[in-house]
Amino acid sequence: MNKKFIEVVSYLEMLSVLRRIEAHKIFLKVGLYPGQLHLLEYIMNNDGCTQKEIADILRVSPASIATSTKRLQKSGLIEKKTDEDNLRKNMLSVTEKGSDLARKCRESFDVFDKKLFSDFSDEELSSMKNYLDRLILNITDGKGSEIDFCPIIALKNESKNNIKD
Numbered sequence: 001m002n003k004k005f006i007e008v009v010s011y012l013e014m015l016s017v018l019r020r021i022e023a024h025k026i027f028l029k030v031g032l033y034p035g036q037l038h039l040l041e042y043i044m045n046n047d048g049c050t051q052k053e054i055a056d057i058l059r060v061s062p063a064s065i066a067t068s069t070k071r072l073q074k075s076g077l078i079e080k081k082t083d084e085d086n087l088r089k090n091m092l093s094v095t096e097k098g099s100d101l102a103r104k105c106r107e108s109f110d111v112f113d114k115k116l117f118s119d120f121s122d123e124e125l126s127s128m129k130n131y132l133d134r135l136i137l138n139i140t141d142g143k144g145s146e147i148d149f150c151p152i153i154a155l156k157n158e159s160k161n162n163i164k165d
Contacts, residue, residue: 047092
């Protein structure tokens, strides 16, 4: 294998590890578990959504989401309300505490991302995005935009795109 490939892959892996370490620090600082931010943001942007809807998006069992939402509810971050027309249906809403925590967490990630890209021009960022797009296309045989890489990424993107300033 080309030595340059190995070097680039090594840097990509290092960047991934450093980002996970920073994410862990942020979650510890604000008091969230990994994954809870995405759930909170999704619920914030889809007030009244159900556990089943979230389970379908993440492609996990409703029981798994029930466990996560139970933890969020116990922490006072979300509220579950039973639908009067369907007593088996729990509609979810984020509490003020949950909203504040999600905002603080997102702000911390924004600070980290700003630091990460602080020395890059818009042109360099555009070039980097193009390189990353090409890498994704290369490893997916040109189907990069057609592949659902990971349901959590879809949830993250959907919640991030729906956040209003």
